[in-house]
Amino acid sequence: MDLVINWHITEACNYKCFYCFAKWQQKDQREILHSKQNIQQLMQEISLLPSILNTKSGCSFTGVRLNLVGGETFLYKHQILDIIKAAKKYHFKLSAITNGSLLNDELIKIIANEFSMIGFSIDSTHSESNLRIGRAIKNIPIETDKIYAHIQKLRTINPKIDIKINSVINQFNKDEDLNDFIRKLSPSKWKVFKMLPVITNDYSINDSEFYAFLERHSDLEDIISSENNDEMTHSYLMIDPLGRFFQNSSTSCGYDYSSEILISGVSSALDEIKFDVSKFIKRSKLIPNLNLNTRSSPLINEWLSRAHLT
Numbered sequence: 601m602d603l604v605i606n607w608h609i610t611e612a613c614n615y616k617c618f619y620c621f622a623k624w625q626q627k628d629q630r631e632i633l634h635s636k637q638n639i640q641q642l643m644q645e646i647s648l649l650p651s652i653l654n655t656k657s658g659c660s661f662t663g664v665r666l667n668l669v670g671g672e673t674f675l676y677k678h679q680i681l682d683i684i685k686a687a688k689k690y691h692f693k694l695s696a697i698t699n700g701s702l703l704n705d706e707l708i709k710i711i712a713n714e715f716s717m718i719g720f721s722i723d724s725t726h727s728e729s730n731l732r733i734g735r736a737i738k739n740i741p742i743e744t745d746k747i748y749a750h751i752q753k754l755r756t757i758n759p760k761i762d763i764k765i766n767s768v769i770n771q772f773n774k775d776e777d778l779n780d781f782i783r784k785l786s787p788s789k790w791k792v793f794k795m796l797p798v799i800t801n802d803y804s805i806n807d808s809e810f811y812a813f814l815e816r817h818s819d820l821e822d823i824i825s826s827e828n829n830d831e832m833t834h835s836y837l838m839i840d841p842l843g844r845f846f847q848n849s850s851t852s853c854g855y856d857y858s859s860e861i862l863i864s865g866v867s868s869a870l871d872e873i874k875f876d877v878s879k880f881i882k883r884s885k886l887i888p889n890l891n892l893n894t895r896s897s898p899l900i901n902e903w904l905s906r907a908h909l910t
Contacts, residue, residue, distance in 0.1 A: 712757035835879035
C-alpha cells in the first residue's frame with residue numbers, strides 16, 4: 601500500500617474560492633518549490649516516511665504517492681519540472697489536483713507522461729454558482745467544457761491515466777444535479793467533500809443537506825468517494841508550502857503546524873502533529889465502497905449514525 605502525502609506546494613492561485621483552506625501562516629518565507637536544493641532535501645526526507653510509520657504503527661507501506669496540491673498546482677511550470685525530477689529519483693508515484701484553467705498542450709503532455717493520476721476541482725456546471733464560489737478569473741467563471749477537452753487529450757496520450765473529480769459541497773451547489781456531467785467526464789473516482797469549515801463557516805451545509813446531495817447522485821455510487829468532517833480530520837498527511845506538517849486545529853479555525861521538516865527532520869516533525877494511521881487506512885480502503893442506494897446499507901447506516909441522521 602502506498603503512503604499518500606499531500607504536498608501543498610504553493611498558496612498562490614488564480615481563483616479565489618471562498619472556502620479555500622490553502623491559507624497558511626507563511627511569515628513572508630520563501631516557498632520550498634522555488635529552491636531546487638530544498639526540493640531535493642524534502643524529497644529525501646519524505647522517502648523516509650514509509651519506514652518510519654511502518655516501525656511506529658506496524659503498517660506495511662511499500663512506497664509513496666506524492667500528491668501535489670495548491671493553491672493552483674500548475675501555476676509554476678518550471679518548478680513542477682524540478683519536483684518531478686526529484687520525485688523520480690526516489691521512485692515516488694505522482695498525482696496532482698488542479699483547477700484546470702492553466703493547462704495547455706505542453707502541460708497536458710507532461711501530466712500524461714509523468715503522473716499516474718490527475719484530479720480536477722469542479723464544484724458546479726453553472727456560471728452563477730461558480731462566480732459565487734470564486735471559481736473565476738476577472739468575473740469569467742471556469743469553463744467546464746474546456747476541462748472535458750483537457751481530459752480527452754490526457755486520455756489520448758495516456759489511456760491508463762486515472763482521472764478524478766473533486767467537488768466541495770456548499771450552499772451554492774448543494775441542490776445541483778451533476779449526474780450527466782460526471783458521466784460525460786467518466787472519472788475513475790468522484791470525491792465529494794462536505795465543506796470543511798477550516799477558515800470560515802460561511803455558506804457551509806449541514807449533514808442532512810450533504811446526504812441529500814449524495815442520495816441525488818446515488819446512480820454514481822460505484823465511483824463516489826464521500827467524506828464527512830470526522831473522516832477527514834487527522835486522516836491526511838499534509839505538508840504546507842514551507843515544508844511543515846499541518847492538521848486542522850481541534851480548538852479553533854486554522855491549523856496546527858509542526859516545525860519545518862528541513863530543519864528538524866521528518867521523524868521529529870511527524871511526532872509534533874496528529875496523524876491517525878488507522879483512519880488513513882480505513883478511509884483509503886472503505887470509502888470508495890460506500891453504498892448510496894439504500895438506507896439499509898450497513899455503510900450508509902454507519903455514515904448516517906456519525907452524521908446524527910438516524
